[in-house]
Amino acid sequence: MHKKFLLAAAASFCLLLPTVGHAGQGCEQKPPTENMVAKGIALAVKTVGQLDASGADVVVIGRVGQDLGKYKQHYSHIGFAYKDKGSWTIVHKLNECGTAVSNIYEQGMGQFFLDDPFRFETAIAVPTPEVQQRLRAVLTDPQKVLAEHTPSYNMLSYAWSTKYQQSNQWVLETLAMAQEPAIRNREQAQAWLKFKGYEPTVLNLGPMTRLGGRMFKANIAFDDHPNEKRFSDRIETIGADSVFAFLEQSGMQATRIVVNL
Amino acid sequence: MNTSPLSFVRTLALSCALSCTLLSNPVAAQSTASDASAISVVASVVAPAMFISEGGEYLVKGVEASGKGSVYVLEKIGTGVRGSVTVSANASGAASVGVGASIKATATSAGMLLVSAGQVLAIIPNELGKALMKSRKIS
16 A cells, blocks of 8 residues: 555656756747648738727737636736737737746737647737727837836736736736826736726635645746735736736727637 | 655645646746747748749758858759758747758748748748747847
């Protein structure tokens, strides 16, 4: 009996070891396949067509980078997209592979969908004209676009802390700053979001899962979460779906478009 | 307690199993990047007219490093005609090929894909492709 358990434990360690080896190191990206690239380009072209037809020139756009179904989440990552001289540019925050650092990138629509997504689908929230105008003023200003950016990255950062910032959190806080010009920092952006009724995504992550994430991934931390929530397994972070829901509930969204292949 | 070492091992095994589950499918992982480009872009093509644009299959006759990236000398199968393409520094996870590998060029709406064994080495973007494939760190 003891032997069986020891064998099982040893097997678990064997499974774990390759992951441990990659902690804090580069991404395990596979070379893109012809099929994946062709589909990514096709979705990008179709999305640009839908965006042009919408008449919008600033939107919030999301992708299904991975299957988050078991966490009851659909979209995994969001960014802004704006149109300039007939061409669309995505502005979003990316975690530098396997590290606790992130940066803001401007990319073409093709790059957005060539990241080996789980599903070739995108959601586009078209804000009201006033919201678009305010966002545009921020996104096209080299200083303002970075005003809410914190490089310290935590994939599961707490929604009401400024210690770390994950990708969707940068979008949400930049949105807040664009809507309320008096906002000067992340604390004020978060206060505005609370006041406007933003509700974070709640994940139920037990102690063993948290321990595993903290120990073996450079880009996961829980020390920004309040103890009473952390120790009751309640992790409040910013899921892409929660941002879409907020845009709709707050009246900032005019229409929503979903594009599939 | 007699059972505590066993209990510890069991807890540890459970922890490992749970963390493996989490780590292989990290919840709410937004996105990662090394250089943020999912695909390499061809910086320049030195070849006779239509060498790439009409599509076809090629053999890699040479690979050299240059200041702009890797220069691949290609020979079109069946014609013996040669040309070269310079692929900008490889994107993370990009395919790499050596001398003797075969490559095919296939058309997409964003430009020609250079494909080896089903994996994309790079794209030669047309005007649309240039807009779709741009990538710049601004922070």
